[in-house]
Amino acid sequence: MSDITAATTAEAAGDRLDKNWMIDKGLQALMFICGFSAIIFVLGIFIFVFKEGAEFVAHKMDFAEFFFSPKWRPTSLSNPTYGILALIAGTAAITALSMAICLPFSLGAAVFIGEFAKGKTREYLKILIELLAAIPSVVWGFIGLAIMNPFIIKTFDVPIGLNVLNSSLILALMAAPIVTSLAEDALKAVPDAYREAAEALGATRWQMIYKVIIPAAKNGLLSAALLGVGRAFGETMAVLMASGHSINMPTSMFDSVRALTATIAAELGETPVGSDHYQALFAIGIFLFIITFVINLAADLIVRGVRKG
């Protein structure tokens, strides 16, 4: 007994000279710096956006006008108005339609990859989907302009093809890879024992999937969908290029609209720093920030729910 204690004490006394110990501590410090700086950066951006927008929000902004007026006329010389209702409607319409297209498609793709595809097919499909995720958004915007635009004009016989439909299709394609791969992760997390139990009960493939696997994975699937919403909601460049970028309360999917994000991207460079217009754009930024934060938080809480239950 005393021998063991003595040996342990000797090791304990010497551990500071141990190479592994030093590497471990060094790496820990590095990780800490990396993690910490990430927090600092996020916090920095947060503070910057809030600081720039704060004065407008606190003193100049008319809440009713900001949220309920569709008149975004920041450059009017006589009477500038800062109503973002049309922009909210534009973003909402694009996000909603893109998700209506993307979610069923992605769920289907995830089910196919996770439950049906085997071996090589499965690997190739996964690579293809990851490739899709790597396409830069400006390229998607270009596809919207150069391919979808004439296509929509011809197919639906409408005067302009840069509209809600165009940007929703583009966004659906952009969000599909992450939603699909997150949904597939969620399906993969369902234990095989559930599949075997369902099979043994005489369930067909489809019955097994919709009665057992999807319900078991529902939290993960929901969080995948929410992250897809976040992706569509926050996308800027492709939407700027494919939506028509004109201020409109959309009444059909063939109306051109303007999104919150695209407005900031298009106008920020042309406004004098510190002007009302400049600050109003930052107020939109704060609004975007809060919504994105809520979406991500919701997704996170839902996933946590999975772990617990």
Add this chain to the structure above:
Amino acid sequence: MVSQAARAGDSAKKGAANRKVKLSVRNLTIRYGDVVALNNANLDIYENEVMGVIGPANSGKTSFLNAINRMSDMRSNMTVEGEITFNGVNIRDWRNVYALRSRIGVVFPLPVGLPMTIYDNVTLSPRLRGITDKRVLDETVERCLTRAALWDEVKDRLNHLGSMLSGGQQQRLTIARALSQDPDLLMLDEFSIAVDPVTTMRIEDVLKELKSQMTIILVTNLVQQANRLADRTSFFLNGEHVETGETEALFEGRTQDQRTRDYIEGRFG
């Protein structure tokens, strides 16, 4: 001992000649790729008997069960040769495999409470077959949970998650779920591996009750469990079906193969 005497009398009364064969296995060979999991097995299982299957790990016991309800169809690397006849029909000739599987209840080594309510767990199989009448489902839940000796413990919380029950309760839930299929054949694969001894005994009592209504294949890692429950017992070893005999005879040392005797008496790695 009393029960053993009773059982011996029982099987004597039945007489070997007029036993009805429920499941017949001929030249059954199961492979995973090149690995032979079971080599050329031949045995019959009679109606309303408990057939114990014993043998060390990796002997091919689980593979045997998976071949019977054609779970092998889903596993691309698993091939099954030979013939298995269930209710007089070759299982390959079953019009649809789902109908075959719904005649056969399965209980897995680790309890699988599906992540849905207790009620939904037990009614899943009837619902899969299109039964929606609430009264029928309610009746099924009470009947199956009662037969699985779980009703009293869960009757007040049927809408709780099945996956939240204790291991022993989940295993009884699995049995109730298997019973909801009204199976002709119940296959249990080392059901007591994750279950406490008291629950094991309760489930063993349940199986004794069920025996009069269905045929049971009981794969077990506990030789004494086979001794307590099985009318006849098969010994599997490294993919070989060594022998099948009256449980009583085997446990009294009257085996055809020395290896069976060694295994039963615990002289075995």
